[in-house]
Amino acid sequence: DGGITQSPKYLFRKEGQNVTLSCEQNLNHDAMYWYRQDPGQGLRLIYYSQIVNDFQKGDIAEGYSVSREKKESFPLTVTSAQKNPTAFYLCASMASSYNSPLHFGNGTRLTVT
Amino acid sequence: DQQVKQNSPSLSVQEGRISILNCDYTNSMFDYFLWYKKYPAEGPTFLISISSIKDKNEDGRFTVFLNKSAKHLSLHIVPSQPGDSAVYFCAASHKKGSSNTGKLIFGQGTTLQVKP
Numbered sequence: 001d002g003g004i005t006q007s008p009k010y011l012f013r014k015e016g017q018n019v020t021l022s023c024e025q026n027l028n029h030d031a032m033y034w035y036r037q038d039p040g041q042g043l044r045l046i047y048y049s050q051i052v053n054d055f056q057k058g059d060i061a062e063g064y065s066v067s068r069e070k071k072e073s074f075p076l077t078v079t080s081a082q083k084n085p086t087a088f089y090l091c092a093s094m095a096s097s098y099n100s101p102l103h104f105g106n107g108t109r110l111t112v113t
Numbered sequence: 114d115q116q117v118k119q120n121s122p123s124l125s126v127q128e129g130r131i132s133i134l135n136c137d138y139t140n141s142m143f144d145y146f147l148w149y150k151k152y153p154a155e156g157p158t159f160l161i162s163i164s165s166i167k168d169k170n171e172d173g174r175f176t177v178f179l180n181k182s183a184k185h186l187s188l189h190i191v192p193s194q195p196g197d198s199a200v201y202f203c204a205a206s207h208k209k210g211s212s213n214t215g216k217l218i219f220g221q222g223t224t225l226q227v228k229p
Contacts, residue, residue, distance in 0.1 A: 004156075031215050042117070042202060042219035043157070050215070058216070090156050094215040099145050099164060102217060104156030 002027045004105035006091050011110045013085075021076045021108045023091030029103070030096040032074035036060065037088040037107075046089075049074055078110060085112045116140045117205050119220035127228050132190040134223050136203035139184065143205040147217065148177060148188045151200045160201075161188070193227045200224050 004025045013019045025032065031050045035043040045058030049068040063082025068074055074093075078085045088109050092102040118137045126132045134148075144165040149157035163170040163177045163186070170177050176189045190197055201224075204217040 006156075009154075033215070035219075040122070040221060042119075042221045043204075043217075044219075045216060048216060088154075092156075099162070100215075101147055101159040101162055102215065103159065104149075106156045107154065109154065 004091055004093055004103060006089075006105035006108050009106065009108060011108055013110070013112050015112055016080045017112075018077055018079050019085075019110065019112075021078065021089055021091075021110070023074045023076065023105060024072055025074075025091075025093045025103075025105075026072060027093055027095070027103065028071070029093035030071070031094045032068070033092040033094070033102065034058070034064075034066065034074070034076045035090045035092065037090060043090060046076065078112075085110060115221075116143075117203060117218045117220040119201075119203060119223045121223050122221070123224045123226070125226045125228065126193050128195055129192045132188075132193040132197065132225055132227065134188040134190075134201050134203075134225065136186045136188075136220050137184060138186075138205050140205070140207065140218075141184070142207040143218075145206045146177070146179060146186050147204045147206075148175075149202045149204060150197075151202060151222070157202060190225075193225075195227050195229050198225055198227050 007022045033048040034046040047066040049055035065077045090107045091105045147162040148160040151157040179186045200222045203220045
């Protein structure tokens with residue numbers, strides 16, 4: 001089955017630690033995205049990548065970093081500089097054709113205490 | 114600056130009746146609109162989309178209407194079923210230059226409850 005796999009589903013970290021969230025897709029999609037969801041808010045774009053070895057900042061990139069070394073993988077690092085890291089993180093991908101929808105993974109719930 | 118707004122946080126309807134979820138946007142450059150459905154602790158699932166060249170798109174029980182002059186879109190679910198109970202997000206995007214970055218701007222979501 002093709003899809004997007006995010007791991008782990010739940011992640012707990014102490015404040016001041018960096019943490020990396022995994023996202024893998026086997027849909028052969030060119031573009032990948034990271035969104036964050038907070039209660040009562042819509043999904044907000046953190047970073048996106050349209051091709052391997054290239055990525056752009058989204059609307060709330062501060063305190064986050066990404067890499068895109070392989071087409072299938074787009075890991076997100078939440079650094080200690082992110083002031084409010086506790087959230088639900090969603091990875092998505094999209095085929096390169098115009099007006100195709102984003103496909104989402106099942107998310108990672110990160111809790112930082 | 115909320116470019117996509119869903120002003121109703123929640124909606125409750127009876128099973129079998131129509132559910133109407135609304136969404137407003139401010140950016141006239143948006144040319145592609147989508148609705149997603151989301152259950153707790155899961156990723157959003159794509160439901161239906163509409164291009165700005167159309168004013169209606171239908172897929173089974175789901176119909177999306179687009180009113181460009183009012184910058185408003187709505188999702189109609191007929192008939193509503195208990196399994197439709199979820200959070201519904203509308204989203205919008207626009208072409209940047211000649212390529213589609215795929216960036217979606219999401220509304221805040223509306224929680225739909227369908228009562229048996």
